[in-house]
Amino acid sequence: MINLQTWELLSYIVTVFGLPLAIFSFIWQQRKERENEEEAVYQLLSDAYTDFLKLVMENPDLKLRSQGVTSDLTEENFTHEQLERIQVLFEILISLFERAYLLAYEDKMTGKQLRRWASWDDYMREWCAREDFQQMLPRLLQGEDPDFCAYIQKLVPTAHTELKGVNHV
Numbered sequence: 001m002i003n004l005q006t007w008e009l010l011s012y013i014v015t016v017f018g019l020p021l022a023i024f025s026f027i028w029q030q031r032k033e034r035e036n037e038e039e040a041v042y043q044l045l046s047d048a049y050t051d052f053l054k055l056v057m058e059n060p061d062l063k064l065r066s067q068g069v070t071s072d073l074t075e076e077n078f079t080h081e082q083l084e085r086i087q088v089l090f091e092i093l094i095s096l097f098e099r100a101y102l103l104a105y106e107d108k109m110t111g112k113q114l115r116r117w118a119s120w121d122d123y124m125r126e127w128c129a130r131e132d133f134q135q136m137l138p139r140l141l142q143g144e145d146p147d148f149c150a151y152i153q154k155l156v157p158t159a160h161t162e163l164k165g166v167n168h169v
Helices: 004-057 080-104 111-128 131-140 146-167
Strands: none
Touching (some): 004 080, 004 111, 080 111, 111 146
């Protein structure tokens, strides 16, 4: 049989090695789960953006993916029904951008978080460079998260300049 001193020695070994190992394992598992959750959120958001682009492709008459930006959203240039479809598509897009901002944006991001967010920032800059989107932006942002509104409005002046630089390359 094991005597009292042996039990005491084994308890010390467990305390010294086992407990820190268990804590490390728990923390590592929690971090892994958080990364998996962030990846799942990113994938769902990416799928939603792909679905949005499919809607855009189903409406080629609105010219939302053309290089020429539709700057004058008037009934002289578009039918009432087309203007309504543009507005609805932009509302869907703003909703998606806000969801991405609320779920994926943090003030201090690193590594994978930053890389994931960079793709959303690129999408937002691309759309903010469009004059038609800019024209509707004040109406689209009514009732949206204030931090998101400030973020996307800050993109508008720089996005237009950046898009011009890309188009001239």
